[in-house]
Amino acid sequence: MKKLINTVSLLLLLAVVMTGCGKEAPKVEEKLVPVETTKISTGDLSHSLNTTGEIIAGADVNVMPKVSGRVQNVVVKVGDKVHKGQVLFQLEGNDAQNALAQAEAGLDLAQANLERAQQGLKDAQINFDRSKELYDSQAISKSQFEQAESGLVSAQTNLKVSEAQVKQAQASLNTTQDNYNNATVVSPINGVVAAINVDPGAMVSPQVSTVTVVQMDTTKVKVNVSENVVDSIKAGTKVPVTVNAINKTVTGTVLSVAPKADPATRAFAVEVQLPNEKGDIKPGMVARLNLSTGTSTGVLVLPIDAVLERDGQYTVFIVEDGKAKEVSVKVGTTSGELTEISSGLKEGQTVIVTGNRLVSEGQKVKVVKELGGASK
Structure with missing residues (x-):
C-alpha cells in the first residue's frame, strides 16, 4: 500500500512539471521615462554683464565759505530741500x-x-x-x-x-x-542738505567744509568693468537697475565710460544715471545692473535647463531612435533662459529639456511634449 501511494505522488508531480513546461514565462514591460524635448536651433543671443555697485548722489557738494569769519546763524537743517542761491548760513x-x-x-x-x-x-x-x-x-x-x-x-x-x-x-x-x-553763504545747487558741520559762533575758513548738499532728483551708480567688455559699453545705453532695499527696478542710462583703467584695479569705471523723482533711492544703497555687452548672431541656442554640469564639464541628452544619448558640449554666452552651444551639437537635433536628470545613457524615453510643438 505504501508503495502504491509513493507511485501516485510521483505521477502527480510529473504531471504538474509537464504542465508548467508547456507555458511561456510572462514578459516584463520596459519602463519608458517621460521627457520634454526641443530641437536645437540658431538664434541671436544678447551678451550681458550682471554686476553690483553703490548708489551715489547725482551731485555731492561740500560748501565752504569764500572768506574766513565767525558764524552768526545757520538757517537750514539736515534734510531740508534747498534751491540754488538759497542762504545756508550767515557770517558776522x-x-x-x-x-x-x-x-x-x-x-x-x-x-x-x-x-x-x-x-x-x-x-x-x-x-x-x-x-x-x-x-x-x-x-x-x-x-x-x-x-x-x-x-x-x-x-x-x-x-x-x-x-x-x-x-x-x-x-x-x-x-x-x-x-x-560772501559773508552770506548760499547753496550752489538744487538739492537736499545732507550734513551741517558748523554751529553759530564757530570760526570758519575757506579750507573747511561746513555744509554738504546732495542732488537727489537723479542718482548714479558706479561699477567697474574689465577690459574685454568695456568697448561694448556705450554712453546713452539704457540699463535695467534693481535696488533690492526698496524692491524697485528702474531704467538707467550709461552716463560715462572711463577712457583709461584704474592703475590699482585695472578696471574701467562706468557711471549709470538713475531717475529719482520720488527721492526713494538713497545714496549708499546697493544696486544690481544688467549691462548689455553686445550680441552673438546665428548661434546654436538651448534652454539653460537642457544643459547639465558635472565637475566643470557640460553635457546634454539627445534622443536617437527613442533612446537617450549623452553628448558632451561646450557652452558660450548665457542670456536670460538661453545658453549658447559652441560645439557638440548640430542644428535640428532633439534635446531633452525636462527629465534629463532622470535618464541614463541608452535608456528608452517617451517624448510627452516637444517644446514649441504639439504634445505627443
Whole structure:
C-alpha cells in the first residue's frame, strides 16, 4: 500500500512539471521615462554683464565759505530741500560792512579827483589855445607859450592818474563788496542738505567744509568693468537697475565710460544715471545692473535647463531612435533662459529639456511634449 501511494505522488508531480513546461514565462514591460524635448536651433543671443555697485548722489557738494569769519546763524537743517542761491548760513558782517563803507568813500573821492582833473584839462587846453594865438601874433614871449604848453601836458597827466585811481578804487570796492556778499553763504545747487558741520559762533575758513548738499532728483551708480567688455559699453545705453532695499527696478542710462583703467584695479569705471523723482533711492544703497555687452548672431541656442554640469564639464541628452544619448558640449554666452552651444551639437537635433536628470545613457524615453510643438 505504501508503495502504491509513493507511485501516485510521483505521477502527480510529473504531471504538474509537464504542465508548467508547456507555458511561456510572462514578459516584463520596459519602463519608458517621460521627457520634454526641443530641437536645437540658431538664434541671436544678447551678451550681458550682471554686476553690483553703490548708489551715489547725482551731485555731492561740500560748501565752504569764500572768506574766513565767525558764524552768526545757520538757517537750514539736515534734510531740508534747498534751491540754488538759497542762504545756508550767515557770517558776522560788521568788519566787512565797515570795509565796504570805506571802499565806497574811496571811490567817491577818486571820482571827485577825476572830475577836477577833467576840468583842469579843459582850462589848460583853453589857456594853451589862447597862448598859441598870442605867440603866433608875437604878443607873448616864447617862454610864456612854453609855460602854457607845459600846463596842458601836466593836466593831461593828472587826468590819466585820476582815471587810474578811479579804476583802482572801483576794483577795491568790488573786492570789498564780494567779501561782504560772501559773508552770506548760499547753496550752489538744487538739492537736499545732507550734513551741517558748523554751529553759530564757530570760526570758519575757506579750507573747511561746513555744509554738504546732495542732488537727489537723479542718482548714479558706479561699477567697474574689465577690459574685454568695456568697448561694448556705450554712453546713452539704457540699463535695467534693481535696488533690492526698496524692491524697485528702474531704467538707467550709461552716463560715462572711463577712457583709461584704474592703475590699482585695472578696471574701467562706468557711471549709470538713475531717475529719482520720488527721492526713494538713497545714496549708499546697493544696486544690481544688467549691462548689455553686445550680441552673438546665428548661434546654436538651448534652454539653460537642457544643459547639465558635472565637475566643470557640460553635457546634454539627445534622443536617437527613442533612446537617450549623452553628448558632451561646450557652452558660450548665457542670456536670460538661453545658453549658447559652441560645439557638440548640430542644428535640428532633439534635446531633452525636462527629465534629463532622470535618464541614463541608452535608456528608452517617451517624448510627452516637444517644446514649441504639439504634445505627443
